[in-house]
Amino acid sequence: MQIVGELINASRKSVGQAIKAQEAETIKKLARDQYEHGAHYIDINAGIFVGKEKEYMEWLIKLVQEVVDIPCCIDSPDPVVVESALKLSRNGRPMVNSISLEKDRFDNLLPIVAEHKCKVVALCMSDEGMPETANDRFAIAEKLVNILVQKNVSPDDIYVDPLVQPISTNKIYGVEFLNSIEMIMTRLEGVHTICGMSNISYGLPKRALLNRAFAVMSVLKGLDTAIMNPLDANMMANIIIAETLAGKDEFCMNFLEAYRANRLDI
Amino acid sequence: MQIVGELINASRKSVGQAIKAQEAETIKKLARDQYEHGAHYIDINAGIFVGKEKEYMEWLIKLVQEVVDIPCCIDSPDPVVVESALKLSRNGRPMVNSISLEKDRFDNLLPIVAEHKCKVVALCMSDEGMPETANDRFAIAEKLVNILVQKNVSPDDIYVDPLVQPISTNKIYGVEFLNSIEMIMTRLEGVHTICGMSNISYGLPKRALLNRAFAVMSVLKGLDTAIMNPLDANMMANIIIAETLAGKDEFCMNFLEAYRANRLDI
Numbered sequence: 211m212q213i214v215g216e217l218i219n220a221s222r223k224s225v226g227q228a229i230k231a232q233e234a235e236t237i238k239k240l241a242r243d244q245y246e247h248g249a250h251y252i253d254i255n256a257g258i259f260v261g262k263e264k265e266y267m268e269w270l271i272k273l274v275q276e277v278v279d280i281p282c283c284i285d286s287p288d289p290v291v292v293e294s295a296l297k298l299s300r301n302g303r304p305m306v307n308s309i310s311l312e313k314d315r316f317d318n319l320l321p322i323v324a325e326h327k328c329k330v331v332a333l334c335m336s337d338e339g340m341p342e343t344a345n346d347r348f349a350i351a352e353k354l355v356n357i358l359v360q361k362n363v364s365p366d367d368i369y370v371d372p373l374v375q376p377i378s379t380n381k382i383y384g385v386e387f388l389n390s391i392e393m394i395m396t397r398l399e400g401v402h403t404i405c406g407m408s409n410i411s412y413g414l415p416k417r418a419l420l421n422r423a424f425a426v427m428s429v430l431k432g433l434d435t436a437i438m439n440p441l442d443a444n445m446m447a448n449i450i451i452a453e454t455l456a457g458k459d460e461f462c463m464n465f466l467e468a469y470r471a472n473r474l475d476i
Numbered sequence: 477m478q479i480v481g482e483l484i485n486a487s488r489k490s491v492g493q494a495i496k497a498q499e500a501e502t503i504k505k506l507a508r509d510q511y512e513h514g515a516h517y518i519d520i521n522a523g524i525f526v527g528k529e530k531e532y533m534e535w536l537i538k539l540v541q542e543v544v545d546i547p548c549c550i551d552s553p554d555p556v557v558v559e560s561a562l563k564l565s566r567n568g569r570p571m572v573n574s575i576s577l578e579k580d581r582f583d584n585l586l587p588i589v590a591e592h593k594c595k596v597v598a599l600c601m602s603d604e605g606m607p608e609t610a611n612d613r614f615a616i617a618e619k620l621v622n623i624l625v626q627k628n629v630s631p632d633d634i635y636v637d638p639l640v641q642p643i644s645t646n647k648i649y650g651v652e653f654l655n656s657i658e659m660i661m662t663r664l665e666g667v668h669t670i671c672g673m674s675n676i677s678y679g680l681p682k683r684a685l686l687n688r689a690f691a692v693m694s695v696l697k698g699l700d701t702a703i704m705n706p707l708d709a710n711m712m713a714n715i716i717i718a719e720t721l722a723g724k725d726e727f728c729m730n731f732l733e734a735y736r737a738n739r740l741d742i
Contacts, residue, residue, distance in 0.1 A: 377720060377721060377728065378728055381720075381723045381724075381725060381726055381727070381728070382723050384720075384721040384722065384723060385696075385721075385722060385723040388696070410721070414728060414731065414732075415732075415735050415740075416717075416735060416740045419713065419714075419717055419740060419742070420717055420720070420721065423692045423714060423717045423718055423721055424721050426689045426692045426693060427692060427693065427696045427718075427721060427722075430651075430654070430693045430696065447685065448685075448689060451682075451685055451686055451689045452689055452693075454643060454647075454650075454686070455643060455650040455676070455686065455689055455690050455693060456650065456651060456693075457647045457648050457650060457651040458647075459647060460647055461647070462643065462644055462647070462680060465680065466680075466681075469681050469682060474681075474682045474685060476685070
């Protein structure tokens with residue numbers, strides 16, 4: 211599982227305050243901690259700062275790259291913010307989070323993604339709203355992937371996010387999401403799937419328990435990238451365990467390595 | 477999920493000793509505890525006592541029925557033991573654990589199951605040994621179900637156990653088992669699936685974590701009956717959570733009821 215560390219997000223109160231106060235050390239520590247706990251990308255989101263998003267995004271990207279070697283995941287729908295952040299990216303190949311089939315977002319971001327040859331999250335969202343069924347999600351995913359590939363984006367650089375919706379709203383939302391993961395991974399050759407888990411439990415108590423079990427199910431269905439908090443030891447352990455059970459761990463070596471490093475002591 | 481409580485099994489040291497010493501209160505407490513924690517059946521196994529299995533089985537069945545109203549699951553391959561236990565069964569419709577395609581077991585138990593109209597666990601095992609792939613499991617399941625149905629056993633009374641094998645032996649064993657659950661539940665109309673989880677983690681550390689995640693995956697694939705310890709609060713909570721995520725819990729009512737009863741405080 212590839213992990214995109216989600217903690218440097220201005221919509222989290224403490225992070226928003228740290229950005230506003232320009233507390234560089236707070237941000238650097240968040241980057242370092244996530245890297246040390248297994249993140250492969252550091253997501254950066256300064257979206258709450260209307261009018262200052264570009265300035266803060268640039269500041270954040272520079273700070274993060276001072277302390278870790280892994281690439282950033284540029285989390286903004288604004289093409290100006292995305293392009294300036296891509297130009298500052300030095301660590302490996304950055305990811306853009308995210309393009310979708312919404313016309314404005316799509317038209318603005320497609321040329322940038324195609325030009326910079328970056329990795330890209332392809333959100334299963336269109337101007338008709340959020341899809342509800344696995345088939346609707348797959349239809350959007352297929353269109354997005356086809357267009358991106360026509361623009362010479364490699365399937366291996368595309369991370370399809372089928373969008374998790376809360377199980378409290380409709381009991382089928384879990385299964386429809388999970389089936390879309392399976393459809394995308396088996397029918398759209400070479401692409402990845404990505405998501406954040408926590409929407410599944412929105413509106414319910416005991417959210418961590420729901421999120422963890424949903425992660426286990428997602429791994430079984432083929433999810434290979436997660437946007438999450440890598441400092442959540444319980445979630446990280448459950449992902450390792452799920453990969454072992456899902457047949458992705460030769461001789462259980464990854465499981466046993468995690469066990470010996472006390473990463474299964476949850 | 478229907479729960480078959482597994483604790484009254486003579487191969488557990490303390491239970492074996494209690495049976496040998498005829499400690500009725502120990503057995504009654506095990507039956508009562510499992511019932512109060514959500515068991516729908518009480519499995520009874522006296523298999524280690526060669527030559528005395530029938531006598532002990534009869535004693536156990538009578539004791540259990542004194543204290544709980546739920547049916548027993550008669551866990552023996554011996555037709556003499558099974559038939560005498562069936563004749564003593566008073567609480568609802570008992571289950572026999574288990575018939576298989578192994579010739580002796582099959583020939584001996586089929587007439588008893590057909591005559592007594594009991595529920596029956598159909599083990600995916602033949603004289604060729606344990607199946608390894610989902611297809612091999614399904615082939616055995618289909619044969620067993622077809623023969624049972626021909627003998628007027630209702631599909632609703634058949635609980636197919638595809639047999640969990642340890643993931644430490646072969647990394648595909650988890651997925652092959654899980655896929656067989658899905659095949660059986662979608663292609664053999666009206667039957668149930670049943671299993672014990674714990675074999676999946678045989679030979680590995682942190683077994684409880686592996687068993688729980690495997691239960692979550694099994695529920696997603698359609699498993700509707702589990703042979704387990706209903707006093708394992710963590711496992712029970714994970715099964716409730718998995719059913720909610722798998723779309724089997726209208727308005728999350730079962731989840732919320734468990735939450736309010738503190739059954740998710742794990």
